[in-house]
Amino acid sequence: MANESPIPVVVNGAAGKMGREVIKAVANAEDMILVGAVDRNPDYRGQDVGKVAGCGELEVPIVDDLQSVLVLATQEKVQGVMVDFTHPDGVYDNVRSAIAYGIRPVVGTTGLTPEQIQDLADFAEKASTGCLIIPNFCIGVVLLQQAAIQASQYFDHVEIIELHHNQKADAPSGTAIKTAEMLSELGKTYNPTSVKETETITGARGGLTGENIRIHSVRLPGLIAHQEVIFGAPGQIYTLRHDTMDRACYMPGVLLAIRKVTQLKSLVYGLEKIL
Numbered sequence: 001m002a003n004e005s006p007i008p009v010v011v012n013g014a015a016g017k018m019g020r021e022v023i024k025a026v027a028n029a030e031d032m033i034l035v036g037a038v039d040r041n042p043d044y045r046g047q048d049v050g051k052v053a054g055c056g057e058l059e060v061p062i063v064d065d066l067q068s069v070l071v072l073a074t075q076e077k078v079q080g081v082m083v084d085f086t087h088p089d090g091v092y093d094n095v096r097s098a099i100a101y102g103i104r105p106v107v108g109t110t111g112l113t114p115e116q117i118q119d120l121a122d123f124a125e126k127a128s129t130g131c132l133i134i135p136n137f138c139i140g141v142v143l144l145q146q147a148a149i150q151a152s153q154y155f156d157h158v159e160i161i162e163l164h165h166n167q168k169a170d171a172p173s174g175t176a177i178k179t180a181e182m183l184s185e186l187g188k189t190y191n192p193t194s195v196k197e198t199e200t201i202t203g204a205r206g207g208l209t210g211e212n213i214r215i216h217s218v219r220l221p222g223l224i225a226h227q228e229v230i231f232g233a234p235g236q237i238y239t240l241r242h243d244t245m246d247r248a249c250y251m252p253g254v255l256l257a258i259r260k261v262t263q264l265k266s267l268v269y270g271l272e273k274i275l
């Protein structure tokens with residue numbers, strides 16, 4: 001880092017649960033400089049984002065106009081990065097805007113459809129701009145996914161249970177969708193059925209992915225983020241489980257992504273691809 005300029009970082013969703021953690025992490029990273037904080041929640045408008053995040057004044061006010069912050073970021077000496085932890089309803093437009101301004105997106109927000117991800121990939125490719133979409137920044141989750149891929153060579157039956165706090169907007173979780181996609185990479189058809197099933201309560205068997213894997217979503221206060229991948233075979237059950245106890249667990253992955261995206265010229269989907 002010695003003589004290099006710090007990476008200018010804009011945080012979108014800065015007043016949210018994840019946004020506050022990112023503000024603290026970026027403020028403490030010597031090779032990054034926070035240049036903008038955006039959030040649509042009117043309760044925090046104009047407030048210093050460092051005070052909101054609980055890490056002391058940073059002299060960066062929270063604003064609700066992403067475009068103006070992106071324009072400001074383009075004035076920096078080196079190309080900036082936008083970290084997005086907002087909401088499924090706005091993330092696609094946020095990412096398009098950032099790429100249009102040449103600001104590289106690091107996207108933690110889940111809920112993008114496969115079509116939206118493909119469209120953003122095409123847009124990033126045309127603009128030769130790096131973009132990272134990471135459904136889960138936690139290393140423990142990547143390890144769980146890799147163990148699941150290994151187990152899937154030997155098990156034909158698998159279901160996923162994801163459990164989250166009840167403020168979560170999207171279901172199933174981005175992590176569960178990505179896990180099912182990763183299990184499909186072997187080209188297997190999972191869960192061959194031998195009986196005709198009837199659901200007397202719609203949804204009782206969970207949501208069925210294109211990989212023929214069922215995902216069950218639990219939403220309760222008291223939870224943060226948890227996932228089980230359960231494999232079954234005659235006479236045995238193999239369960240993989242990951243538990244998030246504190247959102248700080250995502251920060252090493254977020255900082256890594258901010259650094260890595262500056263070296264990319266296209267869109268990459270998944271933390272496992274940049275480790």
Ligand SMILES: NC(=O)C1=CN([C@@H]2O[C@H](COP(=O)(O)OP(=O)(O)OC[C@H]3O[C@@H](n4cnc5c(N)ncnc54)[C@H](OP(=O)(O)O)[C@@H]3O)[C@@H](O)[C@H]2O)C=CC1
Binds near residue numbers: 014085086090111
């Ligand atoms: N990839 C990962 O590792 C992780 C991903 N996530 C994902 O990150 C996202 C955010 O999670 P979390 O921090 O818990 O959510 P929060 O609701 O706590 O925070 C989101 C913040 O962003 C604001 N916001 C929403 N939409 C916009 C927008 N279009 N422009 C500007 N600000 C906006 C919200 O305001 P308001 O309250 O007014 O809506 C809120 O202040 C979710 O999609 C979640 O699934 C979460 C944890 C880890």
Ligand SMILES: O=C(O)C1=N[C@H](C(=O)O)C[C@H](O)C1
Binds near residue numbers: 174225
């Ligand atoms: O909303 C959350 O909290 C989380 N969302 C992400 C997801 O949908 O997978 C990542 C993690 O599970 C926490």
